Amino acid sequence: MRLLKITKWELKNTLWSKKFIMIFILQLGVLILMMTFFNSFITGIDSEKGVSLSPSLSGFASIAVSDNNTILVNRINKEVLNIEKMDYKNSFARLKDGKITTVIVIPENSQKKVKRFQTISVKLYLNPEDPKQAVVLKEVNSSLEALSASISEQWIDSLIPSGKSANTRVKEEKKGESLPLQLINKMMMVVLLFLPLFLFGNMVVDSIVGEKERKTGEILIAMPLSHSDIIIGKNMAIVLTIALQLAIWILILLVAGFNIENPLLVYIGVVSTSVPIIGITSAVAAYSKNYKEAGIGLSFIYIIIVGFLIVPALAYVSNGSKWSNISPMTMIIRLFSGENTPAIDFLIPIFSIVVVSLVSYLISIKLFKRDDIVFGPRPGIFRLMLDFLGIKKGSF
Amino acid sequence: MINISSLTKYFGKTRALDNLNLNIKKGELLGIIGPNGAGKTTAIRIVCGILRPDSGDVTVDGYSILKDPIKVKSMIGYLPEEPNLYERFRARDLLRYFGELYGVPKESLDWRVSELLELVGMEKRARHRINTFSKGLRQRIAIARALIHDPPIIIFDEPTMGLDPATSLAIREFIDGLKGEKTILLCTHYMDEADALCDRVAILNNGKIRDMGTPEYLKAKIHGDIILQIKIKSPDIDINEIDALDSVENVNLKGLNLSISLSSKDEISDIAGLIGNNMLSINTKEPSLDDVFINSVK
Numbered sequence: 001m002r003l004l005k006i007t008k009w010e011l012k013n014t015l016w017s018k019k020f021i022m023i024f025i026l027q028l029g030v031l032i033l034m035m036t037f038f039n040s041f042i043t044g045i046d047s048e049k050g051v052s053l054s055p056s057l058s059g060f061a062s063i064a065v066s067d068n069n070t071i072l073v074n075r076i077n078k079e080v081l082n083i084e085k086m087d088y089k090n091s092f093a094r095l096k097d098g099k100i101t102t103v104i105v106i107p108e109n110s111q112k113k114v115k116r117f118q119t120i121s122v123k124l125y126l127n128p129e130d131p132k133q134a135v136v137l138k139e140v141n142s143s144l145e146a147l148s149a150s151i152s153e154q155w156i157d158s159l160i161p162s163g164k165s166a167n168t169r170v171k172e173e174k175k176g177e178s179l180p181l182q183l184i185n186k187m188m189m190v191v192l193l194f195l196p197l198f199l200f201g202n203m204v205v206d207s208i209v210g211e212k213e214r215k216t217g218e219i220l221i222a223m224p225l226s227h228s229d230i231i232i233g234k235n236m237a238i239v240l241t242i243a244l245q246l247a248i249w250i251l252i253l254l255v256a257g258f259n260i261e262n263p264l265l266v267y268i269g270v271v272s273t274s275v276p277i278i279g280i281t282s283a284v285a286a287y288s289k290n291y292k293e294a295g296i297g298l299s300f301i302y303i304i305i306v307g308f309l310i311v312p313a314l315a316y317v318s319n320g321s322k323w324s325n326i327s328p329m330t331m332i333i334r335l336f337s338g339e340n341t342p343a344i345d346f347l348i349p350i351f352s353i354v355v356v357s358l359v360s361y362l363i364s365i366k367l368f369k370r371d372d373i374v375f376g377p378r379p380g381i382f383r384l385m386l387d388f389l390g391i392k393k394g395s396f
Numbered sequence: 397m398i399n400i401s402s403l404t405k406y407f408g409k410t411r412a413l414d415n416l417n418l419n420i421k422k423g424e425l426l427g428i429i430g431p432n433g434a435g436k437t438t439a440i441r442i443v444c445g446i447l448r449p450d451s452g453d454v455t456v457d458g459y460s461i462l463k464d465p466i467k468v469k470s471m472i473g474y475l476p477e478e479p480n481l482y483e484r485f486r487a488r489d490l491l492r493y494f495g496e497l498y499g500v501p502k503e504s505l506d507w508r509v510s511e512l513l514e515l516v517g518m519e520k521r522a523r524h525r526i527n528t529f530s531k532g533l534r535q536r537i538a539i540a541r542a543l544i545h546d547p548p549i550i551i552f553d554e555p556t557m558g559l560d561p562a563t564s565l566a567i568r569e570f571i572d573g574l575k576g577e578k579t580i581l582l583c584t585h586y587m588d589e590a591d592a593l594c595d596r597v598a599i600l601n602n603g604k605i606r607d608m609g610t611p612e613y614l615k616a617k618i619h620g621d622i623i624l625q626i627k628i629k630s631p632d633i634d635i636n637e638i639d640a641l642d643s644v645e646n647v648n649l650k651g652l653n654l655s656i657s658l659s660s661k662d663e664i665s666d667i668a669g670l671i672g673n674n675m676l677s678i679n680t681k682e683p684s685l686d687d688v689f690i691n692s693v694k
Contacts, residue, residue, distance in 0.1 A: 006497070009493050017484065216480045219481075222444045
């Protein structure tokens, strides 16, 4: 496998290059700065003085609660969750239709049980197809934890004879993140995870356009290697570099206290997403005559890729559209949120990754095989497309 | 060993090669000479599998470049016109890289790299980066790179172009040392280089072979055994009078330079007499490949 030899040497040269080490350190610096500013932002939002939240987050989800004694309702953030009064006749139908996200049933005798410090069972009904359920569940859990802590505290106080104060006090150690923060966290986290994928475009350009500009491609093509060995070997080195950087990136995020469920699956998912992105980048680089042209091409292409990744992910967070699963970013959000996701929902982004990878690498190899693309005179994109479609005579 | 048959190649609407046919025997050193844009580089790029012909084929030792490109490429060592090497590599690493890609066994690679570095006189610069080398040193490393897998065929495209006389001489001597041992295809602009090194020379122009043969055969083909070069004071001279002499085969006047091809030296004094006081200097020379080349492509 001579392509592995190309990969080995490309990787070796990259990792030992001073430029790469400098870029790598700068990227880590940017990550740390982003995390620092992000934390300051969250602290600002979470403080009691309050920073106003985005209006779009108010009324994010609706829940129906049967809580006659209002022991839980008072603790739920009503700015974000609309609380409907429980109506046994209609609430479950509304849950099924996706009009409300959760139904919570607090037993009627719970007030008495709380006073006697007895356990109460809260029933929570969720619609598993509703993407909002994970964040609503966290919000409800936070409220329940706060309630539980308060009851425990009262119970301990009741055990202590009057006039004496308890040395040990039960405190609500963790208030839990508010719902809007969870949403911001999700988008922020996914952006942080996907950022490294877009930082290596210059390396792809250098390894392909560089061969043309330095005229070293001629020697490489004269080697007993196929064009696919060259393109795949070079790109594999870049995917491995991304994998390395991403591993460090995720470790830093975990150490910094970001909550990432299924970190290994998240890692594999993001690295897999890098494969088609590098493929598309190499197709642009294979066609480009020089660095400048490749840079302009990549700017356009990356805008489209980012749109393809982010728009469905936002659609998923806001309304759980089924089409949103096409974006690998949606898959990653669901993975690191620890959502219970049906396997079929993962098949769609995996399919999109495989198809885009195959198509982009095929195009890159076909382009790199063409004499006119590598040595000139290069045909225009329109002419190439006609060749590709077999409409005009050519060698595509 | 190398059989080029009916090669045609277009770049856009420009025809770079026009039904080119060429045979190179095993152990032969064949030179291809021709003016700029004649199609020399295109031809050797097709032989090396870098370009695909629009029609025709090249077979090397019976293997087609179109059907078995990997097999053919593994038999060829190619030195391009410009020694474009990876700047970031050290000399030794560069040779190791290409050695691995050519499939040189790991156990013999280090030895082979050292042997080649010594052969091209670069053993002391083995750990230096390519970007610190002059053009001559790069060319030496590029030659070592082309030989790393000990190929039976070596293709040199203008190997001494732009080099100082000493380095050019060293490289010519190196190529001369490979004669007989390897099959060599040499593209050059320098006629003296082709004359000194090549067993046969092909003259290429407008994508076609204009003439081919040993340097001696080609030189003998052009008119005359002797060329008389005369510098004159004024162009007012009757060329027809000179041309009428028996031993004169060709007369060519360019500015104040008169070139006369002669079949014998017998009438040199008669020619001098015809020119008389108009003559500034006179000398004789034997035909060179330059004359053959100019004669073929004019």
